[in-house]
Amino acid sequence: xxxxxxxxxxxxxxxxxxxxxxxxxxxxxxxxxxxxxxxxxxxxxxxxxxxxxxxxxxxxxxxxxxxxxxxxxxxxxxxxxxxxxxxxxxxxxxxxxxxxxxxxxxxxxxxxxxxxxxxxxxxxxxxxxxxxxxxxxxxxxxxxxxxxxxxxxxxxxxxxxxxxxxxxxxxxxxxxxxxxxxxxxxxxxxxxxxxxxxxxxxxxxxxxxxxxxxxxxxxxxxxxxxxxxxxxxxxxxxxxxxxxxxxxxxxxxxxxxxxxxxxxxxxxxxxxxxxxxxxxxxxxxxxxxxxxxxxxxxxxxxxxxxxxxxxxxxxxxxxxxxxxxxxxxxxxxxxxxxxxxxxxxxxxxxxxxxxxxxxxxxxxxxxxxxxxxxxxxxxxxxxxxxxxxxxxxxxxxxxxxxxxxxxxxxxxxxxxxxxxxxxxxxxxxxxxxxxxxxxxxxxxxxxxxxxxxxxxxxxxxxxxxxxxxxxxxxxxxxxxxxxxxxxxxxxxxxxxxxxxxxxxxxxxxxxxxxxxxxxx
Amino acid sequence: xxxxxxxxxxxxxxxxxxxxxxxxxxxxxxxxxxxxxxxxxxxxxxxxxxxxxxxxxxxxxxxxxxxxxxxxxxxxxxxxxxxxxxxxxxxxxxxxxxxxxxxxxxxxxxxxxxxxxxxxxxxxxxxxxxxxxxxxxxxxxxxxxxxxxxxxxxxxxxxxxxxxxxxxxxxx
Numbered sequence: 001x002x003x004x005x006x007x008x009x010x011x012x013x014x015x016x017x018x019x020x021x022x023x024x025x026x027x028x029x030x031x032x033x034x035x036x037x038x039x040x041x042x043x044x045x046x047x048x049x050x051x052x053x054x055x056x057x058x059x060x061x062x063x064x065x066x067x068x069x070x071x072x073x074x075x076x077x078x079x080x081x082x083x084x085x086x087x088x089x090x091x092x093x094x095x096x097x098x099x100x101x102x103x104x105x106x107x108x109x110x111x112x113x114x115x116x117x118x119x120x121x122x123x124x125x126x127x128x129x130x131x132x133x134x135x136x137x138x139x140x141x142x143x144x145x146x147x148x149x150x151x152x153x154x155x156x157x158x159x160x161x162x163x164x165x166x167x168x169x170x171x172x173x174x175x176x177x178x179x180x181x182x183x184x185x186x187x188x189x190x191x192x193x194x195x196x197x198x199x200x201x202x203x204x205x206x207x208x209x210x211x212x213x214x215x216x217x218x219x220x221x222x223x224x225x226x227x228x229x230x231x232x233x234x235x236x237x238x239x240x241x242x243x244x245x246x247x248x249x250x251x252x253x254x255x256x257x258x259x260x261x262x263x264x265x266x267x268x269x270x271x272x273x274x275x276x277x278x279x280x281x282x283x284x285x286x287x288x289x290x291x292x293x294x295x296x297x298x299x300x301x302x303x304x305x306x307x308x309x310x311x312x313x314x315x316x317x318x319x320x321x322x323x324x325x326x327x328x329x330x331x332x333x334x335x336x337x338x339x340x341x342x343x344x345x346x347x348x349x350x351x352x353x354x355x356x357x358x359x360x361x362x363x364x365x366x367x368x369x370x371x372x373x374x375x376x377x378x379x380x381x382x383x384x385x386x387x388x389x390x391x392x393x394x395x396x397x398x399x400x401x402x403x404x405x406x407x408x409x410x411x412x413x414x415x416x417x418x419x420x421x422x423x424x425x426x427x428x429x430x431x432x433x434x435x436x437x438x439x440x441x442x443x444x445x446x447x448x449x450x451x452x453x454x455x456x457x458x459x460x461x462x463x464x465x466x467x468x469x470x471x472x473x474x475x476x477x478x479x480x481x482x483x484x485x486x487x488x489x490x491x492x493x494x495x496x497x498x499x500x501x502x503x504x505x506x507x508x509x510x511x512x513x514x515x516x517x518x519x520x
Numbered sequence: 521x522x523x524x525x526x527x528x529x530x531x532x533x534x535x536x537x538x539x540x541x542x543x544x545x546x547x548x549x550x551x552x553x554x555x556x557x558x559x560x561x562x563x564x565x566x567x568x569x570x571x572x573x574x575x576x577x578x579x580x581x582x583x584x585x586x587x588x589x590x591x592x593x594x595x596x597x598x599x600x601x602x603x604x605x606x607x608x609x610x611x612x613x614x615x616x617x618x619x620x621x622x623x624x625x626x627x628x629x630x631x632x633x634x635x636x637x638x639x640x641x642x643x644x645x646x647x648x649x650x651x652x653x654x655x656x657x658x659x660x661x662x663x664x665x666x667x668x669x670x671x672x673x674x675x676x677x678x679x680x681x682x683x684x685x686x687x688x689x690x691x692x
Contacts, residue, residue, distance in 0.1 A: 019608030028611045036598045042591025084612040094611075133591070 015085045024081045026069040027094040030143040038136030048127040052119045055132040059112040066105040073101045078512035089210035095149030098499035104146040106353045110268040110360040113474035118261040120470040137164040152209045168262045180257030187250035191240035198233035212513035215506045231289035234281045241274030242330050245304040256319035260367030267326045268360030275333045284503045298338035302432035305331030309439035316378045318366040329355045339420050346500035347416030354409045358401045361478035383456035394479045399444040401482040404437045408486035530572035537565030555635035559642025567650045586648035593640025600634040
């Protein structure tokens, strides 16, 4: 009634009036699918027998959707969809570029593998507690973080994945888990608060939260804007999330406490979300200020790498050991951010993709080793090679991948990072990468020597340990992925390089959000 | 807290607050209010009922587990956003219909169903937390006294009996 009385309004200035192509829906569908499935699983919470099947079906669909999204982005450039038709920067935009789409796909593959593994690992009590709904909501948070084009929305997805990770972390409510969860929760809440404060400052400076808009305005910002402070806050918050030195102590203190599937998901996905956000903000949004902080980031990266590798050498518990391997990997990606050239960022992106797959696989491998060998400790594990040669072969491949040795996928990002570091003359950073890789090789070789080749120290009752496809399939699948990308690295190398180039020059990203061009 | 005064007032108060929560939910479209605050009011209504008659009475009155209610709300909210795929508009766009009900034009929108989803999510999760917290102090209230709890469950007698039958299977 009121609308007919008021003068005609030009809606095209505020709303998207052309129907979006169906392909654009691929940007939001991964998140919608995960939230919807999570809700569905909450509704049928009593029939735990259905949970596994529904969750696996949803994860398979997630992989398909993310693959389709990556395919579309690589063909047509970044894809944007705004919520509720409101034009950006006022409407919240979901924008997928190559980096986000590739990370989302890698995360979906890792989650599918962990989901399959969980069919064997999570018992009825864990399912009744809500493992699968939490898994779905965690993946909604992770996918949302990779695909959103709005920095406050990124914060919201951080919260979503954080809350579901709390639930997963205390699955089973053991006192040990509560202790680990407390450390994890406290540190992550501090990091998230810092992130929120940084977002507030950013909004005060630019008056916008849309990433494409920020990328445009940051290049024209007035010289007195406190951008370096802002960038430092972001770097600290995301470094905390990613477990970089000196704020890495929460990871080894908490990641070994939950079920191994949960550790696998966390080790594979959560720290990488921190790295993703770090790369997105420092490389794409605030590149000039990153330059100013690059020395600090580089020192932190080098120390993270070395401490991670040394920590891995010192541990006897396989899960703690892998926690340190994750940290060493974070150092490598931080090195890419510190160097900051497109080649280095390409290396960091490639490392992140490799790390999502490999770290998930390593944790699952530790779970299977504990199932066969009956222990998490290297002191009492042994004889795994004799008991299960096939599993030993897969483990060997995964360890090569994690150490960065050919012919697995871990080699190429390290080569790219080394070359990029040497190109700008940061020889000490290159040396740190090499030393860390060497120490990691030693640490993982030690695992193989003690747990696989050594005869079992305490001859336990030789109970037959039947192979279970729900465990073998995800492990072998992840090993094949890392092997294929190690032997044929060309497509991924090109992909990550293209992703890094579009981060350094986000014009395509900005055009996708503002098709008519943004008037600053 | 199990006093006569509270037990007398609680049913009326609960009913009033539940009604008010729906009013706040619907009012929220154009004025202060909405699904979040409405859900909080409804959750506090059920919390009062729980304080007066115990956790078991609330669970029976709700018929569904609070987390299932939250799940249904989340599902409804997601569907409300997804509906726009059929109409060629971006995700979460508000879609309106104006059916005539009893000669009165009633505007209905996915905005309202989304808000209803929010209402259910908040109601379900807060009630779930409240019941878990009340459960501990619950042990000393004998079951016979809980069974006396009047009004709210006089209505769904059928559901109550079915619930009873199902009890042994749930505890398995």
